Amino acid sequence: MGMQMKFDLKKLFNLDRRIIYLLIFLSILIPFLVEFDLPIKANKDVKNIFNKIEDVAKNKGHQGSILLSFDFDNASKAELEPMARSLLAHAFKNNLRVIAMGHWPNGVELAKSILNDLAREFKKEYGEDWVYLGYRPGVSILIINMGKDFKSAFQTDAFGKNTKELAATKNIKTINDIDYVISLSAGSGGIEDWVVYGRSKYHFELGGACTAVMAADFYPFLQSGQLNGLIGGLAGAAQYETLLGRPAEAVSGMRPQSIAHIVLIFFILFGNFCYLIDRFYLSKRS
């Protein structure tokens, strides 16, 4: 009986990984087809970013401005695009001026299309309500330069217009004239650089939005106050969409995400269970 059981467990140990892939795929597809609601509650770090934007809108009105740094490209679109859309919608809804830029050359067109979509939806005028500065090389040097002389860092916007003539940027001398900076980051040339070369040097208020892979690395920055808030991964994006009352891709993505996590937890427990049983039979035999 023992030998038979051990043989079966060996078969389970050698479970074809493709079966797991298939189950994960189904656990993601099926929740898209079967609709059900899951409670989504925003955590403190996501709320901090939301509240900061609300504060800027309350205190400054249309003169208030936020800078969104699109530090990602298509590879991280799944997690960061919903965040970018929610943050832009929040700023535009509150009539704040948005200045956008990016440290990632491969994300230039993606950022442009997101900005155009939201500006069209909220009927915002380019130059007056929002500006896209595009990609400039340098990352650290660029951030330091923005803190010293914003106009020398960005003499023109992404379309070649002079930043001294655009209503949204003409009064900005240094980065400290911008009320809130948020980096949407997918790796090097993102939040970390904004913290090291921007926040630590010029002490402006900085928020972060990042892929889930990176989120754990940024918690020390929250603890030290170098970041005032953090939106981490698709779950963070869903929390922001909930706070904004504008459920979209991230909220609908929470159903498959939750089910896939349950499937994965099951496989982790199952693997450990098989391992323990096998060890038990091995020790009994010896």
Added chain:
Amino acid sequence: MSNIDTTTIATSKKSDFLVFAIFFSIIIIVNAILLGSGHLKWGLEGVGIMMGAAFTISLYSFLYKDNPLFKMAEHFYVGVATAYLIIVTWYSVILTDVIYAFRDLTKAPFSSSVFWQMVAIILPTLIGLLVYTRIIPRFAWMSKITFSIIIGFGSGLAIPNLINAYILEQAKPSMTALWTSAGGFEWNAIIVFIGVISTLIYFFFSLEHKGAVGATAKVGIWFLMVSFGASFGFTVMARFSLLIERVNFLFHDWIPLIK
């Protein structure tokens, strides 16, 4: 080459061709149905969706096993991403900061300020171009000038800022009061305190990890394990998010299965 090798290569080529033929036949049939039913429209967006779907399936086919479709998609990705990067760099950096900037200066009346602005464009450009001397072995040593400037400048810029952001600023929250008369025990501060001390002791190798030092180091290991677990959990979440977006793309934007 032996006969066995030649036969293996021929069989592999034949099976590669078969994989390509079956895959593209299926893609063409599905796209024809989608175009015929009016779900997809022939145009830039429609073709983009069709190609996106084909490449997504090709890349995920690696989960079954390594195959020529995956390799094809991988090479396409590398090629397209590099070409895109070159174009963006050309238009936003070389054209704007070098060519147009220099052209505008040549139009301005000559003065010492204009001269120094020209130097500020020409000198860094020349230093940057020195990297390409590596192509000619005789002059390859010149590329070291560029690298030494990059390393020297980068270190000078990074070291003080990193020390400030990562050590000085990070040390502050590790040194907060563990107990206050108003609030009693500050549990977060206590956890941070224990975590920092025990993890530092774990990485302190000048003393043998025995007795009190060993016990503290073990606590440090637990903190490290929790940290690795959190990172792994977040990584899994991130990978699932990417799959969720692709599934949504395949079964919503391409095949209208998801509402």
